[in-house]
Amino acid sequence: SRWCLITSHKLYSSVYDPNEKTFEKLLIANRGEIACRVIKTCKKMGIKTVAIHSDVDANAVHVKMADEAVCVGPAPTSKSYLNMDAIMEVIRKTRAQAVSLNVSICCSFLSSLSLQASEGVTFIGPDTHAIQAMGDKIESKLLAKNAKVNTIPGFDGVVKDADEAVRIAREIGYPVMIKASAGGGGKGMRIAWDDEETREGFRFSSQEAASSFGDDRLLIEKFIDNPRHIEIQVLADKHGNALWLNERECSIQRRNQKVVEEAPSTFLDPETRRAMGEQAVALAKAVKYSSAGTVEFLVDSSKNFYFLEMNTRLQVEHPITECITGLDLVQEMIRVAKGYPLRHKQADIPINGWAVECRVYAEDPYKSFGLPSIGRLSQYQEPLHVPNVRVDSGIQQGSDISIYYDPMISKLITYGSNRAEALKRMEEALDNYVIRGVAHNISLLREVIIQPRFVQGDISTKFLPEVYPDGFKGHKLTDLERRQLLATAASLYVAEQLRSQRFLGTPRIPIAKSKRSSWELSVHLQDGIYPVALSKDGSSFSVEVDGMKLNVTSEWNLASPLLSVTIDGTQRTIQRISRNASGETSIQFLGTVYKLQILTKVAAELSKYMPEKAAEDTSSILRSPMPGTVVAVSVKPGDLVSEGQEICVIEAMKMQNSMIAAKTGKV
Numbered sequence: 001s002r003w004c005l006i007t008s009h010k011l012y013s014s015v016y017d018p019n020e021k022t023f024e025k026l027l028i029a030n031r032g033e034i035a036c037r038v039i040k041t042c043k044k045m046g047i048k049t050v051a052i053h054s055d056v057d058a059n060a061v062h063v064k065m066a067d068e069a070v071c072v073g074p075a076p077t078s079k080s081y082l083n084m085d086a087i088m089e090v091i092r093k094t095r096a097q098a099v100s101l102n103v104s105i106c107c108s109f110l111s112s113l114s115l116q117a118s119e120g121v122t123f124i125g126p127d128t129h130a131i132q133a134m135g136d137k138i139e140s141k142l143l144a145k146n147a148k149v150n151t152i153p154g155f156d157g158v159v160k161d162a163d164e165a166v167r168i169a170r171e172i173g174y175p176v177m178i179k180a181s182a183g184g185g186g187k188g189m190r191i192a193w194d195d196e197e198t199r200e201g202f203r204f205s206s207q208e209a210a211s212s213f214g215d216d217r218l219l220i221e222k223f224i225d226n227p228r229h230i231e232i233q234v235l236a237d238k239h240g241n242a243l244w245l246n247e248r249e250c251s252i253q254r255r256n257q258k259v260v261e262e263a264p265s266t267f268l269d270p271e272t273r274r275a276m277g278e279q280a281v282a283l284a285k286a287v288k289y290s291s292a293g294t295v296e297f298l299v300d301s302s303k304n305f306y307f308l309e310m311n312t313r314l315q316v317e318h319p320i321t322e323c324i325t326g327l328d329l330v331q332e333m334i335r336v337a338k339g340y341p342l343r344h345k346q347a348d349i350p351i352n353g354w355a356v357e358c359r360v361y362a363e364d365p366y367k368s369f370g371l372p373s374i375g376r377l378s379q380y381q382e383p384l385h386v387p388n389v390r391v392d393s394g395i396q397q398g399s400d401i402s403i404y405y406d407p408m409i410s411k412l413i414t415y416g417s418n419r420a421e422a423l424k425r426m427e428e429a430l431d432n433y434v435i436r437g438v439a440h441n442i443s444l445l446r447e448v449i450i451q452p453r454f455v456q457g458d459i460s461t462k463f464l465p466e467v468y469p470d471g472f473k474g475h476k477l478t479d480l481e482r483r484q485l486l487a488t489a490a491s492l493y494v495a496e497q498l499r500s501q502r503f504l505g506t507p508r509i510p511i512a513k514s515k516r517s518s519w520e521l522s523v524h525l526q527d528g529i530y531p532v533a534l535s536k537d538g539s540s541f542s543v544e545v546d547g548m549k550l551n552v553t554s555e556w557n558l559a560s561p562l563l564s565v566t567i568d569g570t571q572r573t574i575q576r577i578s579r580n581a582s583g584e585t586s587i588q589f590l591g592t593v594y595k596l597q598i599l600t601k602v603a604a605e606l607s608k609y610m611p612e613k614a615a616e617d618t619s620s621i622l623r624s625p626m627p628g629t630v631v632a633v634s635v636k637p638g639d640l641v642s643e644g645q646e647i648c649v650i651e652a653m654k655m656q657n658s659m660i661a662a663k664t665g666k667v
Contacts, residue, residue: 016045016331022338023047023122027096028066029087032394033410034314035062038100041330050094052087054080056402061394068094075404091121098337100124101313124337126312130287134310137181138219144307147286149279152298152306154221165202166195168220175225178202180209181217189256191223200658204649207631208656224306226460227298229253230265232280233321235332238290239341244277245321246351250296251459252448254369255655259441259464260448261357263320266419266457272303283310291336292318292329316359316411319392323355323415354422355415358430358445362407364625365444365472369464371626372407372653373439376400379561381434388415389429401438403627407653409440423449430591431573434561444472446591474592483550484567485589485596486523487543488574490532491552492563493585493598494519494541499558522604524597529604622659628652639667 026042027050028035035051039062042049051066056075063069070090073080080086091099099121125131134140138158144151155168158181169176169192178201180188188209190201202218210216229250236242249265250258268276280295294315296308318329327344336342363370380397383389393410401407414429416422430446448454451467464472477485518535533544540553554565565572575588583599599607632649635641641661648659 018046020335020340022334023097025050025067025094025096026098026100026124026334027052027087027091027094028062029081029099029101031057031060031062031081031405033392033408034316034394036065036394037314037392038330039065041328041334045331045334047334050090050096052081052090054404056400056404061396061399070094075402077404096121098122098124098334100333122337124291124333126287126289126291126293130289131312133287134289134293134312137179137309138217140310141219141221141307143286144283147279147282149283149307150297150305152221152224152308155219157219159202159218159220162199162202165218165220166198169195169198172220172222175223176220177223178205178218178220180205181215181219188218204656204658207649211651211656224298224300226462227251227300228265228267228459229258229296229308229461230268230276230299230305231294231296231315232276233315233318233329234280234284234289234293234295235327235329235336235342236281236284236289236291236293237336237342238339240285241342242281242284242289243342243344243346243349244280245325245327245349247273247276248294248315248317248320249459250317251461252454252463253461254464258317259359259370260445260454261317261320261359262419262422263324263355264351267299267303269303272299272305276305279307283307292333316408317357319390319411319413320355320357323390323413324351324353325349326352353415353417354419355413356419356422356426356449358412358426358449360409360412360433360435360445361441362401362409362438363441364439365441366474367471367625369444369468369472370441371657372403372628374401374403374407374627375438377409377435378437379434380436381561382410383412383429383432386414386425386429386432388425389413390415403629403652405653409435409438412445423455428573432562434575436561436577442588443474443592447472447475475590477590479546481590482525483545483548484570484572485587485594486525486530486532486545487541487550487552487567488565488572488589489525489585489587489596489598490519490521490523490534490543490545491541491554491565492556492558492576492587493521493583494534494536495554495556496558496579498536520601522599522601524599525594531601619663620665622647622661624650624659626650626652626657628657631656635667637667641665641667 022045025048028038029052039049049066051063051069052072053060053063053069054073054075055071072086072090073083133143138156141151142156154172159165159168175191175193178190178192188205190205192198192201205218206216231248231250233245234242235245247265247268248261248263250261252260276297283295292314294311297305298308299305314329322329361370362373364373377395377397377399382391384391390413391410395409412429414422414425416425426449430442433442453467521532523530523532530545535542540551543550543552550568552565552567554563561575563574565574577586577588577593579585583597586593586595628650630648631651634646634648642664643661645661646658647661650657650659
């Protein structure tokens with residue numbers, strides 16, 4: 001990772017005091033990017049690290065980065081990363097002095113940690129009381145009320161069954177939010193607008209909660225329609241000191257999971273920011289919190305804010321706070337765990353510049369804004385050559401994205417002196433990010449950050465369904481952008497043809513005719529077929545499209561996954577994803593992958609005689625849109641089903657999805 005620090009930040013995080021002793025060895029009970037993140041700070045602090053891993057993660061990046069690594073079980077998290085007995089045995093075996101945990105925490109593990117405390121093992125995080133209190137949404141809401149923190153109206157007890165859920169929902173008034181008491185990360189959460197959705201939501205939420213957290217208790221509260229999701233980062237020590245480290249705007253979400261975050265928020269004024277920060281600190285002090293934590297709020301259009309939950313761990317989006325404050329939150333957590341007091345006062349905490357984070361997922365954004373994709377990363381290149389870019393990842397070229405874990409590839413962070421600069425760098429970073437082998441959401445992320453409503457700061461948790469009511473379809477090309485893509489694709493085609501005629505810098509056939517300087521092509525893009533005329537002058541092509549001439553210049557390094565092209569003075573970074581001998585090619589342009597077919601004029605005239613392969617009729621088939629586990633089948637052979645009826649339930653990456661019939665028929 002490249003840290004987003006400016007010179008004035010060196011006071012906070014770029015210098016580690018070697019005389020400040022903490023721990024000699026730390027065990028990291030986690031995987032992926034967050035495990036790698038912790039290891040990086042430990043290396044800077046001179047702390048040896050122990051990684052745990054499942055059998056399928058034996059070659060994972062965090063395993064290679066750590067000083068020691070121990071396998072704790074097979075792929076499922078319940079048998080490996082949540083295998084408490086195995087983890088405790090590793091702690092004893094490796095003689096780790098401290099353990100860093102960032103996964104779903106079970107009370108049994110907290111009890112084990114309490115026992116280990118007597119043997120000198122320190123937990124990097126708050127004490128067990130704070131974790132249990134804030135990890136239980138029912139108890140945390142009651143504690144928040146007592147601490148004078150604004151809370152959402154709702155039922156404060158445990159919902160016993162679907163009938164009680166319907167009764168409570170009617171009393172509160174629709175819409176309501178059904179969510180797991182021990183939940184987090186958007187899992188075990190459903191919005192219900194009527195009785196039927198409440199019953200269905202109760203069933204799915206309780207099943208997801210049991211699967212993800214080992215606790216199927218649910219609560220119901222009023223759903224605040226069209227809010228912003230803004231959270232406050234807090235940091236507290238064991239000496240009664242607590243700070244709020246400004247806010248993070250996390251409103252761009254799909255399925256209650258964050259996609260794009262930024263710090264600070266465009267919406268908060270200094271007074272609201274201070275009020276939210278002070279309430280967050282009050283809650284932290286009420287539970288004697290000591291570590292880094294996040295207090296999440298829903299904020300309505302009038303800047304009224306309501307407590308949502310407190311996450312007692314290092315959040316995925318913590319890098320943007322580090323960028324604008326200069327603090328290394330992992331270092332601060334380790335210092336606090338060792339017993340050191342905080343080094344800063346509230347007045348020391350700055351807002352320097354602006355930071356944006358995009359969560360890069362192995363997902364198909366064209367299916368419900370992102371359904372999981374699995375596969376092997378055949379090519380992977382992070383855009384670290386772009387200035388002020390940080391990438392937190394736990395994968396590398398050759399890594400597998402499996403069905404067992406979260407589909408996150410990385411966290412892409414950009415920093416700028418202001419919001420416009422940070423967003424422009426994010427746009428450039430996304431264009432320069434090479435990911436092959438799995439579907440990914442780069443196209444969605446790039447569209448979000450250039451969308452006019454987002455640029456103006458007019459966002460809410462409903463942003464995606466409001467901006468894309470018919471689902472995400474990719475970038476919609478303007479006439480100018482279409483001509484730029486056609487000209488670039490045609491130039492790339494000719495550059496390849498010219499290269500194929502030469503070997504080691506000389507013509508393949510010495511007696512071949514002199515080089516051509518002009519070409520007539522036919523390019524098929526989306527629903528149109530466009531005649532394109534090219535002429536070559538050095539490394540530039542003059543291209544005529546739609547009666548308009550464009551000048552396309554590049555070094556034409558066809559071996560590189562990234563190609564920088566200048567079109568009439570406008571620089572674009574494109575990626576050619578694939579090509580074949582029939583002229584079909586896929587090009588990533590402005591974040592979206594477009595399929596084109598490029599033929600010579602003669603080949604285009606003959607192509608009409610080629611038979612087209614008939615599309616497969618899938619109207620009578622229910623095909624899962626993602627890999628996963630069948631956890632329930634609701635029908636049997638011979639059953640008559642109607643359109644929209646549930647056929648089965650697929651669990652993929654800890655989320656349950658109901659598969660429904662596309663038409664009426666017999667199974």
